[in-house]
Amino acid sequence: MLRLAEVSIDIAHRIARGGIDEDLAGARGVNSDGDGQKALDVIADDAFRAALQDTAVRYYASEEQEEAVVVNPAGTLALAIDPLDGSSNIDTNLSIGTIFAIYPAEASAAQSFLRNGADLLAGGYVIYGPQCCLVVSFGAGTLKYVLDPETQGFVLVDAAVKVPPSSSEFAINASNYRHWPKPIRAYIDDCVAGTEGPRGRNFNMRWLASLVAETHRIISRGGVFLYPRDSRKGYEQGRLRLLYECAPIAFVITQAGGGATDGENPILTAAPAHLHARTPFVFGSSEKVARISAYHDLPEHETSALFGNRGLFRS
Numbered sequence: 001m002l003r004l005a006e007v008s009i010d011i012a013h014r015i016a017r018g019g020i021d022e023d024l025a026g027a028r029g030v031n032s033d034g035d036g037q038k039a040l041d042v043i044a045d046d047a048f049r050a051a052l053q054d055t056a057v058r059y060y061a062s063e064e065q066e067e068a069v070v071v072n073p074a075g076t077l078a079l080a081i082d083p084l085d086g087s088s089n090i091d092t093n094l095s096i097g098t099i100f101a102i103y104p105a106e107a108s109a110a111q112s113f114l115r116n117g118a119d120l121l122a123g124g125y126v127i128y129g130p131q132c133c134l135v136v137s138f139g140a141g142t143l144k145y146v147l148d149p150e151t152q153g154f155v156l157v158d159a160a161v162k163v164p165p166s167s168s169e170f171a172i173n174a175s176n177y178r179h180w181p182k183p184i185r186a187y188i189d190d191c192v193a194g195t196e197g198p199r200g201r202n203f204n205m206r207w208l209a210s211l212v213a214e215t216h217r218i219i220s221r222g223g224v225f226l227y228p229r230d231s232r233k234g235y236e237q238g239r240l241r242l243l244y245e246c247a248p249i250a251f252v253i254t255q256a257g258g259g260a261t262d263g264e265n266p267i268l269t270a271a272p273a274h275l276h277a278r279t280p281f282v283f284g285s286s287e288k289v290a291r292i293s294a295y296h297d298l299p300e301h302e303t304s305a306l307f308g309n310r311g312l313f314r315s
Contacts, residue, residue, distance in 0.1 A: 001122070003051045005134060005154055008098055009147060011044055011084075012132040018090065025091035037064065038090055044083035044098065052079065058105040059112050061275055063244045068109035068275060077121070078103045078112035082244040085125070086210030095129030097212030101248035113243055113275060117268035123248030127212045135161065135219060137255040144219075163258035165285055167222030171206040171214050179230035183295040184263070188226075211240065215249050215283075219256060224284035224292070228263055238262070238280035242272040246281045259289030264296045 018024040024040040045064040049071065052060060058075030061068035063082045079102055086096035102122040106112045117123075124136030132147035134154050142161040145154035170191055177185065194202040206223070208214055214225045229238045240246050250260030250267035260267045260283035270279065282292050 001136070003055055004048070004098075004100060004126075007044075007047050007051045008126040008128075008132070008134065009152055009154075010047065011040075011098070012126075012128050012147060014043070015040070015090075015096070015128050025087075036088075038084070038087040040090055041084045041087050045081075048081055048083050048098075059109045061109065061113050061243065063241060063276070068113060070109075076105050078105045078109070080113055080243045080248075082241070085212050085245065086208075089208070089210050089213075094208060094210060095127050095213040095216070096210055097125050097127040099125045099212060099245055099248050101243065101251070114272055116271050117242075117247030117250055120247065120251050120268075123251035125212045125215060125249065125252065127216050129213070129216075133216065135216070135252055137252050139255065142219075142252050142256040161219060161256045163219060163253060163256045163285055164222030165257075165287060167218075167224075167285055167288075168201060168203050169206055169217075169221070169223035170203055170226065170288070171208070171217075171223065172226040172228075173207050173209075174205065176230055176232075179232050179235070180228055181230070181263075183292070183298065184226065184228045186298075187292050187295045211245055211249065215253070218253070218258070218284045222285040224282065224288035226263075226292070227281045229280040237278045239278055240281045242267070242270060242277050242279040243275060246279055249281075250283060253283050257286065258284055259286040261289055261293055264293055 026039040028037040028039050028042050041064055045062050049060055052071050055072060056075045057071050057077045057079045059068050059078040060071045061080045079100060082099040084096060085099050089096055101120055103112055103119055104121060122136060122138045126134050134145040136143055143156060144158040144161050146157050148155050172188065190197050190199050191203040218225060227238060227240055229236055246267050253260050254268065262280045263282050282289055
């Protein structure tokens with residue numbers, strides 16, 4: 001954790017000087033999974049991997065690398081990391097971050113990483129924004145640290161982070177509405193219907209295209225985030241990575257009293273089939289996550305009735 005924190009502090013400083021010393025948003029090709037890479041994606045990946053060479057980390061698996069690598073054959077830990085989450089926002093000065101998951105190292109990288117998120121020893125994220133914060137869980141609650149710009153050290157500011165149980169906010173990319181499954185459309189329709197709909201209250205929609213920023217907002221004031229599977233090619237199993245993004249965020253959120261599912265089943269009970277496996281992802285205030293699961297449990301004819309009778313965005 002000390003090395004992760006040290007690199008994160010360096011990255012925060014580098015981001016603050018972005019455009020002065022270097023173009024951090026410059027294109028650097030694509031990663032092994034076909035997603036576009038920015039300069040900072042590569043810089044962050046190289047920095048974290050190099051910093052872990054003489055630590056207890058045996059295996060290093062990164063969203064930016066095709067395969068896991070051995071960094072210390074004698075190590076006892078396996079680190080999965082999204083070195084720079086939300087890189088499409090680098091040039092817009094919105095909050096971006098780093099997401100990490102730490103597992104016990106097993107005999108092989110596959111055994112170490114292709115397992116349930118419930119096996120996590122630690123998981124968390126760093127958000128690079130107006131404040132640089134580290135939010136982490138070691139399996140006994142969730143902690144929040146803030147980077148002190150004077151001392152350049154992380155200061156514990158909340159030793160028992162709790163996701164607020166209720167909120168009037170939801171986060172989803174509404175431009176994909178026509179591609180969503182019917183239960184997701186029905187849930188969003190009911191939210192958008194406001195006081196005139198079955199929920200009897202008004203809601204606000206948020207969408208930042210930065211998972212760490214969405215998570216930090218939910219940690220701070222509740223709500224729910226949805227990135228469902230949809231009918232587009234390549235999105236049939238969602239778009240976020242189970243290992244690097246969803247499992248550690250789910251770990252932090254559930255340890256803070258929230259919920260995290262694939263829309264129906266708990267994320268932490270799922271094991272990735274391969275390092276870059278994707279999954280639908282719903283997380284946030286536990287009541288909201290449970291309600292979305294309930295929409296999936298409705299019989300098909302009831303879901304269709306919800307969608308057909310109340311849909312505000314009918315296709």
